[in-house]
Amino acid sequence: MKHKAEKKLKVLCLHGYGYSGAYLKMRLQVWPSNVLQTMDFVFIDAPFPTHNKSFPAFSWFNSSPEDPGEYDRTFNESMALIEETMVKFGPFDGVLGFSQGAYIAAALPGMQAQGMALTKVEAIKFVVVISGGKLGGSKVPAPTLAKNAFTTLTEIPSLHCFGENDSFAKLPAIELLGSFVDPFVIFHSGGHEVPKLDEEGLKVMISFVNKIQATVSAHGLRSLL
Structure with missing residues:
Protein backbone atom coordinates (compact mmCIF):
# COMPACT_ATOMS: atom_id res chain seq x y z
CA MET A 1 0.00 0.00 0.00
CA LYS A 2 2.73 2.43 -0.90
CA HIS A 3 1.49 3.85 -4.17
CA LYS A 4 -0.10 7.25 -4.44
CA ALA A 5 -3.52 7.62 -5.98
CA GLU A 6 -4.12 9.98 -8.84
CA LYS A 7 -7.47 10.70 -7.19
CA LYS A 8 -8.68 9.71 -3.76
CA LEU A 9 -12.06 8.12 -3.24
CA LYS A 10 -14.39 10.84 -1.97
CA VAL A 11 -16.59 9.60 0.88
CA LEU A 12 -19.43 11.30 2.74
CA CYS A 13 -19.43 10.23 6.41
CA LEU A 14 -22.57 10.00 8.54
CA HIS A 15 -22.10 9.76 12.33
CA GLY A 16 -24.19 7.86 14.84
CA TYR A 17 -27.04 9.01 17.08
CA GLY A 18 -25.87 11.35 19.82
CA TYR A 19 -22.52 12.05 18.21
CA SER A 20 -21.09 14.37 15.56
CA GLY A 21 -18.99 14.47 12.42
CA ALA A 22 -15.97 15.48 14.49
CA TYR A 23 -16.45 12.46 16.76
CA LEU A 24 -16.65 10.04 13.84
CA LYS A 25 -13.55 11.61 12.31
CA MET A 26 -11.69 10.96 15.55
CA ARG A 27 -12.92 7.35 15.79
CA LEU A 28 -11.82 6.53 12.24
CA GLN A 29 -8.24 7.28 13.24
CA VAL A 30 -7.99 3.74 14.61
CA TRP A 31 -7.66 2.59 10.99
CA PRO A 32 -4.12 2.50 9.56
CA SER A 33 -2.95 5.67 7.83
CA ASN A 34 -2.36 3.82 4.57
CA VAL A 35 -6.07 2.91 4.54
CA LEU A 36 -7.22 6.40 5.49
CA GLN A 37 -5.01 7.96 2.82
CA THR A 38 -6.91 6.17 0.07
CA MET A 39 -10.01 8.26 0.82
CA ASP A 40 -11.03 11.89 1.07
CA PHE A 41 -13.53 11.92 3.94
CA VAL A 42 -16.14 14.66 4.33
CA PHE A 43 -17.81 14.78 7.76
CA ILE A 44 -21.07 16.57 8.50
CA ASP A 45 -23.38 16.93 11.49
CA ALA A 46 -26.96 15.70 11.43
CA PRO A 47 -29.55 18.49 11.65
CA PHE A 48 -31.16 17.63 15.00
CA PRO A 49 -29.36 18.36 18.29
CA THR A 50 -29.66 15.76 21.06
CA HIS A 51 -29.53 16.42 24.77
CA ASN A 52 -25.87 16.08 25.62
CA LYS A 53 -24.14 18.61 27.84
CA SER A 54 -20.67 17.13 27.37
CA PHE A 55 -20.14 17.71 23.66
CA PRO A 56 -22.08 18.68 20.50
CA ALA A 57 -24.36 15.79 19.58
CA PHE A 58 -26.92 15.26 16.83
CA SER A 59 -29.35 12.76 15.30
CA TRP A 60 -30.49 11.99 11.75
CA PHE A 61 -34.03 10.96 12.64
CA ASN A 62 -36.26 10.89 15.69
CA SER A 63 -39.60 9.39 16.62
CA SER A 78 -31.75 14.75 6.89
CA MET A 79 -32.00 13.37 3.37
CA ALA A 80 -32.29 16.91 2.05
CA LEU A 81 -29.16 17.92 3.99
CA ILE A 82 -27.22 14.91 2.71
CA GLU A 83 -28.13 15.65 -0.90
CA GLU A 84 -27.39 19.36 -0.48
CA THR A 85 -23.95 18.45 0.88
CA MET A 86 -23.26 16.06 -1.99
CA VAL A 87 -24.26 18.70 -4.54
CA LYS A 88 -22.11 21.35 -2.87
CA PHE A 89 -18.96 19.35 -2.15
CA GLY A 90 -19.21 16.48 -4.65
CA PRO A 91 -19.00 14.49 -6.67
CA PHE A 92 -18.81 11.72 -4.09
CA ASP A 93 -17.84 8.13 -4.80
CA GLY A 94 -19.40 6.57 -1.73
CA VAL A 95 -20.98 6.94 1.70
CA LEU A 96 -19.76 5.67 5.08
CA GLY A 97 -22.04 5.50 8.09
CA PHE A 98 -21.75 4.52 11.74
CA SER A 99 -24.72 3.29 13.81
CA GLN A 100 -27.75 5.49 12.97
CA GLY A 101 -25.77 6.96 10.08
CA ALA A 102 -25.02 3.42 8.88
CA TYR A 103 -28.73 2.65 8.63
CA ILE A 104 -29.04 5.59 6.24
CA ALA A 105 -25.90 4.68 4.29
CA ALA A 106 -27.16 1.14 3.73
CA ALA A 107 -30.51 2.37 2.38
CA LEU A 108 -29.16 5.10 0.11
CA PRO A 109 -28.33 2.94 -2.96
CA GLY A 110 -31.85 1.49 -3.10
CA MET A 111 -33.49 4.84 -2.43
CA GLN A 112 -31.41 6.49 -5.14
CA ALA A 113 -32.14 3.72 -7.67
CA GLN A 114 -35.86 4.22 -7.10
CA GLY A 115 -35.66 7.99 -7.42
CA MET A 116 -36.57 8.54 -3.76
CA ALA A 117 -33.28 10.24 -2.78
CA LEU A 118 -30.08 11.73 -4.21
CA THR A 119 -31.76 12.56 -7.52
CA LYS A 120 -29.47 15.54 -8.15
CA VAL A 121 -26.15 13.70 -7.85
CA GLU A 122 -24.27 10.85 -9.50
CA ALA A 123 -25.05 7.31 -8.42
CA ILE A 124 -23.04 6.33 -5.35
CA LYS A 125 -20.63 3.52 -6.10
CA PHE A 126 -20.08 1.93 -2.68
CA VAL A 127 -21.16 2.04 0.95
CA VAL A 128 -19.40 1.32 4.25
CA VAL A 129 -21.78 0.24 7.03
CA ILE A 130 -20.31 0.23 10.55
CA SER A 131 -22.55 -1.14 13.32
CA GLY A 132 -25.71 -0.57 11.32
CA GLY A 133 -28.66 -2.49 9.98
CA LYS A 134 -31.66 -2.35 7.70
CA LEU A 135 -34.35 0.31 7.74
CA GLY A 136 -37.52 -1.73 7.80
CA GLY A 137 -35.75 -4.67 9.41
CA SER A 138 -36.28 -6.19 12.83
CA LYS A 139 -34.82 -3.26 14.79
CA VAL A 140 -35.64 0.02 13.05
CA PRO A 141 -38.83 0.68 11.04
CA ALA A 142 -38.57 2.16 7.57
CA PRO A 143 -39.53 5.80 7.01
CA THR A 144 -41.77 6.40 4.01
CA LEU A 145 -38.92 7.43 1.71
CA ALA A 146 -37.04 4.20 2.43
CA LYS A 147 -39.90 1.72 2.59
CA ASN A 148 -38.83 0.06 -0.68
CA ALA A 149 -35.07 0.58 -0.36
CA PHE A 150 -34.39 -3.15 -0.05
CA THR A 151 -36.99 -4.64 -2.41
CA THR A 152 -34.15 -5.68 -4.73
CA LEU A 153 -30.58 -6.70 -3.94
CA THR A 154 -28.04 -3.89 -3.83
CA GLU A 155 -25.25 -4.67 -6.27
CA ILE A 156 -22.66 -1.97 -5.56
CA PRO A 157 -19.67 -2.95 -3.38
CA SER A 158 -20.40 -2.79 0.35
CA LEU A 159 -18.27 -3.20 3.45
CA HIS A 160 -20.01 -4.22 6.69
CA CYS A 161 -18.22 -3.92 10.06
CA PHE A 162 -19.84 -5.18 13.27
CA GLY A 163 -18.76 -6.72 16.54
CA GLU A 164 -19.37 -9.96 18.40
CA ASN A 165 -20.25 -7.94 21.52
CA ASP A 166 -22.39 -5.30 19.85
CA SER A 167 -25.72 -5.86 21.61
CA PHE A 168 -27.40 -3.13 19.55
CA ALA A 169 -26.27 -3.84 16.00
CA LYS A 170 -24.94 -7.39 15.71
CA LEU A 171 -28.20 -9.09 14.70
CA PRO A 172 -29.45 -6.21 12.48
CA ALA A 173 -26.04 -6.13 10.78
CA ILE A 174 -26.24 -9.84 10.01
CA GLU A 175 -29.80 -9.37 8.74
CA LEU A 176 -28.66 -6.57 6.43
CA LEU A 177 -26.06 -8.74 4.68
CA GLY A 178 -28.79 -10.56 2.78
CA SER A 179 -29.74 -7.33 1.00
CA PHE A 180 -26.36 -6.96 -0.73
CA VAL A 181 -24.68 -8.92 -3.49
CA ASP A 182 -21.33 -10.32 -2.32
CA PRO A 183 -20.80 -8.02 0.71
CA PHE A 184 -17.37 -7.61 2.31
CA VAL A 185 -17.53 -8.32 6.05
CA ILE A 186 -15.24 -7.37 8.94
CA PHE A 187 -16.57 -9.24 11.99
CA HIS A 188 -14.53 -8.20 15.01
CA SER A 189 -14.41 -9.10 18.70
CA GLY A 190 -15.45 -5.67 19.98
CA GLY A 191 -18.73 -3.88 20.50
CA HIS A 192 -20.56 -0.87 19.07
CA GLU A 193 -17.53 0.89 17.66
CA VAL A 194 -15.31 1.62 14.70
CA PRO A 195 -13.02 -1.41 14.90
CA LYS A 196 -9.28 -1.49 14.75
CA LEU A 197 -8.18 -3.65 11.85
CA ASP A 198 -6.40 -6.85 12.80
CA GLU A 199 -4.57 -8.87 10.16
CA GLU A 200 -7.72 -10.48 8.81
CA GLY A 201 -9.68 -7.22 8.93
CA LEU A 202 -6.94 -5.43 7.03
CA LYS A 203 -7.02 -8.09 4.31
CA VAL A 204 -10.76 -7.57 3.89
CA MET A 205 -10.32 -3.80 3.80
CA ILE A 206 -7.60 -4.07 1.13
CA SER A 207 -9.79 -6.33 -1.00
CA PHE A 208 -12.71 -3.93 -0.60
CA VAL A 209 -10.70 -0.84 -1.57
CA ASN A 210 -9.28 -2.64 -4.58
CA LYS A 211 -12.83 -3.58 -5.63
CA ILE A 212 -13.93 0.06 -5.26
CA GLN A 213 -11.03 1.26 -7.35
CA ALA A 214 -11.99 -1.14 -10.10
CA THR A 215 -15.57 0.09 -9.89
CA VAL A 216 -14.61 3.75 -10.25
CA SER A 217 -11.71 3.23 -12.67
CA ALA A 218 -13.43 5.46 -15.20
CA HIS A 219 -12.72 8.34 -12.81
CA GLY A 220 -8.96 8.02 -13.36
CA LEU A 221 -8.00 5.84 -10.40
CA ARG A 222 -5.24 3.28 -10.50
CA SER A 223 -4.45 0.53 -8.00
CA LEU A 224 -3.47 1.80 -4.58
CA LEU A 225 -2.83 -1.42 -2.73
Missing part, protein backbone atom coordinates in the same frame (compact mmCIF):
# COMPACT_ATOMS: atom_id res chain seq x y z
CA SER A 64 -42.19 10.32 19.23
CA PRO A 65 -45.46 8.66 20.34
CA GLU A 66 -46.92 12.16 20.69
CA ASP A 67 -45.98 13.11 17.11
CA PRO A 68 -46.41 10.22 14.64
CA GLY A 69 -45.12 12.34 11.76
CA GLU A 70 -41.82 13.23 13.46
CA TYR A 71 -40.00 10.18 12.12
CA ASP A 72 -40.73 10.92 8.47
CA ARG A 73 -40.22 14.66 8.90
CA THR A 74 -36.79 14.37 10.51
CA PHE A 75 -35.66 11.65 8.11
CA ASN A 76 -36.74 13.72 5.10
CA GLU A 77 -34.91 16.78 6.39
Whole structure:
Protein backbone atom coordinates (compact mmCIF):
# COMPACT_ATOMS: atom_id res chain seq x y z
CA MET A 1 0.00 0.00 0.00
CA LYS A 2 2.73 2.43 -0.90
CA HIS A 3 1.49 3.85 -4.17
CA LYS A 4 -0.10 7.25 -4.44
CA ALA A 5 -3.52 7.62 -5.98
CA GLU A 6 -4.12 9.98 -8.84
CA LYS A 7 -7.47 10.70 -7.19
CA LYS A 8 -8.68 9.71 -3.76
CA LEU A 9 -12.06 8.12 -3.24
CA LYS A 10 -14.39 10.84 -1.97
CA VAL A 11 -16.59 9.60 0.88
CA LEU A 12 -19.43 11.30 2.74
CA CYS A 13 -19.43 10.23 6.41
CA LEU A 14 -22.57 10.00 8.54
CA HIS A 15 -22.10 9.76 12.33
CA GLY A 16 -24.19 7.86 14.84
CA TYR A 17 -27.04 9.01 17.08
CA GLY A 18 -25.87 11.35 19.82
CA TYR A 19 -22.52 12.05 18.21
CA SER A 20 -21.09 14.37 15.56
CA GLY A 21 -18.99 14.47 12.42
CA ALA A 22 -15.97 15.48 14.49
CA TYR A 23 -16.45 12.46 16.76
CA LEU A 24 -16.65 10.04 13.84
CA LYS A 25 -13.55 11.61 12.31
CA MET A 26 -11.69 10.96 15.55
CA ARG A 27 -12.92 7.35 15.79
CA LEU A 28 -11.82 6.53 12.24
CA GLN A 29 -8.24 7.28 13.24
CA VAL A 30 -7.99 3.74 14.61
CA TRP A 31 -7.66 2.59 10.99
CA PRO A 32 -4.12 2.50 9.56
CA SER A 33 -2.95 5.67 7.83
CA ASN A 34 -2.36 3.82 4.57
CA VAL A 35 -6.07 2.91 4.54
CA LEU A 36 -7.22 6.40 5.49
CA GLN A 37 -5.01 7.96 2.82
CA THR A 38 -6.91 6.17 0.07
CA MET A 39 -10.01 8.26 0.82
CA ASP A 40 -11.03 11.89 1.07
CA PHE A 41 -13.53 11.92 3.94
CA VAL A 42 -16.14 14.66 4.33
CA PHE A 43 -17.81 14.78 7.76
CA ILE A 44 -21.07 16.57 8.50
CA ASP A 45 -23.38 16.93 11.49
CA ALA A 46 -26.96 15.70 11.43
CA PRO A 47 -29.55 18.49 11.65
CA PHE A 48 -31.16 17.63 15.00
CA PRO A 49 -29.36 18.36 18.29
CA THR A 50 -29.66 15.76 21.06
CA HIS A 51 -29.53 16.42 24.77
CA ASN A 52 -25.87 16.08 25.62
CA LYS A 53 -24.14 18.61 27.84
CA SER A 54 -20.67 17.13 27.37
CA PHE A 55 -20.14 17.71 23.66
CA PRO A 56 -22.08 18.68 20.50
CA ALA A 57 -24.36 15.79 19.58
CA PHE A 58 -26.92 15.26 16.83
CA SER A 59 -29.35 12.76 15.30
CA TRP A 60 -30.49 11.99 11.75
CA PHE A 61 -34.03 10.96 12.64
CA ASN A 62 -36.26 10.89 15.69
CA SER A 63 -39.60 9.39 16.62
CA SER A 64 -42.19 10.32 19.23
CA PRO A 65 -45.46 8.66 20.34
CA GLU A 66 -46.92 12.16 20.69
CA ASP A 67 -45.98 13.11 17.11
CA PRO A 68 -46.41 10.22 14.64
CA GLY A 69 -45.12 12.34 11.76
CA GLU A 70 -41.82 13.23 13.46
CA TYR A 71 -40.00 10.18 12.12
CA ASP A 72 -40.73 10.92 8.47
CA ARG A 73 -40.22 14.66 8.90
CA THR A 74 -36.79 14.37 10.51
CA PHE A 75 -35.66 11.65 8.11
CA ASN A 76 -36.74 13.72 5.10
CA GLU A 77 -34.91 16.78 6.39
CA SER A 78 -31.75 14.75 6.89
CA MET A 79 -32.00 13.37 3.37
CA ALA A 80 -32.29 16.91 2.05
CA LEU A 81 -29.16 17.92 3.99
CA ILE A 82 -27.22 14.91 2.71
CA GLU A 83 -28.13 15.65 -0.90
CA GLU A 84 -27.39 19.36 -0.48
CA THR A 85 -23.95 18.45 0.88
CA MET A 86 -23.26 16.06 -1.99
CA VAL A 87 -24.26 18.70 -4.54
CA LYS A 88 -22.11 21.35 -2.87
CA PHE A 89 -18.96 19.35 -2.15
CA GLY A 90 -19.21 16.48 -4.65
CA PRO A 91 -19.00 14.49 -6.67
CA PHE A 92 -18.81 11.72 -4.09
CA ASP A 93 -17.84 8.13 -4.80
CA GLY A 94 -19.40 6.57 -1.73
CA VAL A 95 -20.98 6.94 1.70
CA LEU A 96 -19.76 5.67 5.08
CA GLY A 97 -22.04 5.50 8.09
CA PHE A 98 -21.75 4.52 11.74
CA SER A 99 -24.72 3.29 13.81
CA GLN A 100 -27.75 5.49 12.97
CA GLY A 101 -25.77 6.96 10.08
CA ALA A 102 -25.02 3.42 8.88
CA TYR A 103 -28.73 2.65 8.63
CA ILE A 104 -29.04 5.59 6.24
CA ALA A 105 -25.90 4.68 4.29
CA ALA A 106 -27.16 1.14 3.73
CA ALA A 107 -30.51 2.37 2.38
CA LEU A 108 -29.16 5.10 0.11
CA PRO A 109 -28.33 2.94 -2.96
CA GLY A 110 -31.85 1.49 -3.10
CA MET A 111 -33.49 4.84 -2.43
CA GLN A 112 -31.41 6.49 -5.14
CA ALA A 113 -32.14 3.72 -7.67
CA GLN A 114 -35.86 4.22 -7.10
CA GLY A 115 -35.66 7.99 -7.42
CA MET A 116 -36.57 8.54 -3.76
CA ALA A 117 -33.28 10.24 -2.78
CA LEU A 118 -30.08 11.73 -4.21
CA THR A 119 -31.76 12.56 -7.52
CA LYS A 120 -29.47 15.54 -8.15
CA VAL A 121 -26.15 13.70 -7.85
CA GLU A 122 -24.27 10.85 -9.50
CA ALA A 123 -25.05 7.31 -8.42
CA ILE A 124 -23.04 6.33 -5.35
CA LYS A 125 -20.63 3.52 -6.10
CA PHE A 126 -20.08 1.93 -2.68
CA VAL A 127 -21.16 2.04 0.95
CA VAL A 128 -19.40 1.32 4.25
CA VAL A 129 -21.78 0.24 7.03
CA ILE A 130 -20.31 0.23 10.55
CA SER A 131 -22.55 -1.14 13.32
CA GLY A 132 -25.71 -0.57 11.32
CA GLY A 133 -28.66 -2.49 9.98
CA LYS A 134 -31.66 -2.35 7.70
CA LEU A 135 -34.35 0.31 7.74
CA GLY A 136 -37.52 -1.73 7.80
CA GLY A 137 -35.75 -4.67 9.41
CA SER A 138 -36.28 -6.19 12.83
CA LYS A 139 -34.82 -3.26 14.79
CA VAL A 140 -35.64 0.02 13.05
CA PRO A 141 -38.83 0.68 11.04
CA ALA A 142 -38.57 2.16 7.57
CA PRO A 143 -39.53 5.80 7.01
CA THR A 144 -41.77 6.40 4.01
CA LEU A 145 -38.92 7.43 1.71
CA ALA A 146 -37.04 4.20 2.43
CA LYS A 147 -39.90 1.72 2.59
CA ASN A 148 -38.83 0.06 -0.68
CA ALA A 149 -35.07 0.58 -0.36
CA PHE A 150 -34.39 -3.15 -0.05
CA THR A 151 -36.99 -4.64 -2.41
CA THR A 152 -34.15 -5.68 -4.73
CA LEU A 153 -30.58 -6.70 -3.94
CA THR A 154 -28.04 -3.89 -3.83
CA GLU A 155 -25.25 -4.67 -6.27
CA ILE A 156 -22.66 -1.97 -5.56
CA PRO A 157 -19.67 -2.95 -3.38
CA SER A 158 -20.40 -2.79 0.35
CA LEU A 159 -18.27 -3.20 3.45
CA HIS A 160 -20.01 -4.22 6.69
CA CYS A 161 -18.22 -3.92 10.06
CA PHE A 162 -19.84 -5.18 13.27
CA GLY A 163 -18.76 -6.72 16.54
CA GLU A 164 -19.37 -9.96 18.40
CA ASN A 165 -20.25 -7.94 21.52
CA ASP A 166 -22.39 -5.30 19.85
CA SER A 167 -25.72 -5.86 21.61
CA PHE A 168 -27.40 -3.13 19.55
CA ALA A 169 -26.27 -3.84 16.00
CA LYS A 170 -24.94 -7.39 15.71
CA LEU A 171 -28.20 -9.09 14.70
CA PRO A 172 -29.45 -6.21 12.48
CA ALA A 173 -26.04 -6.13 10.78
CA ILE A 174 -26.24 -9.84 10.01
CA GLU A 175 -29.80 -9.37 8.74
CA LEU A 176 -28.66 -6.57 6.43
CA LEU A 177 -26.06 -8.74 4.68
CA GLY A 178 -28.79 -10.56 2.78
CA SER A 179 -29.74 -7.33 1.00
CA PHE A 180 -26.36 -6.96 -0.73
CA VAL A 181 -24.68 -8.92 -3.49
CA ASP A 182 -21.33 -10.32 -2.32
CA PRO A 183 -20.80 -8.02 0.71
CA PHE A 184 -17.37 -7.61 2.31
CA VAL A 185 -17.53 -8.32 6.05
CA ILE A 186 -15.24 -7.37 8.94
CA PHE A 187 -16.57 -9.24 11.99
CA HIS A 188 -14.53 -8.20 15.01
CA SER A 189 -14.41 -9.10 18.70
CA GLY A 190 -15.45 -5.67 19.98
CA GLY A 191 -18.73 -3.88 20.50
CA HIS A 192 -20.56 -0.87 19.07
CA GLU A 193 -17.53 0.89 17.66
CA VAL A 194 -15.31 1.62 14.70
CA PRO A 195 -13.02 -1.41 14.90
CA LYS A 196 -9.28 -1.49 14.75
CA LEU A 197 -8.18 -3.65 11.85
CA ASP A 198 -6.40 -6.85 12.80
CA GLU A 199 -4.57 -8.87 10.16
CA GLU A 200 -7.72 -10.48 8.81
CA GLY A 201 -9.68 -7.22 8.93
CA LEU A 202 -6.94 -5.43 7.03
CA LYS A 203 -7.02 -8.09 4.31
CA VAL A 204 -10.76 -7.57 3.89
CA MET A 205 -10.32 -3.80 3.80
CA ILE A 206 -7.60 -4.07 1.13
CA SER A 207 -9.79 -6.33 -1.00
CA PHE A 208 -12.71 -3.93 -0.60
CA VAL A 209 -10.70 -0.84 -1.57
CA ASN A 210 -9.28 -2.64 -4.58
CA LYS A 211 -12.83 -3.58 -5.63
CA ILE A 212 -13.93 0.06 -5.26
CA GLN A 213 -11.03 1.26 -7.35
CA ALA A 214 -11.99 -1.14 -10.10
CA THR A 215 -15.57 0.09 -9.89
CA VAL A 216 -14.61 3.75 -10.25
CA SER A 217 -11.71 3.23 -12.67
CA ALA A 218 -13.43 5.46 -15.20
CA HIS A 219 -12.72 8.34 -12.81
CA GLY A 220 -8.96 8.02 -13.36
CA LEU A 221 -8.00 5.84 -10.40
CA ARG A 222 -5.24 3.28 -10.50
CA SER A 223 -4.45 0.53 -8.00
CA LEU A 224 -3.47 1.80 -4.58
CA LEU A 225 -2.83 -1.42 -2.73
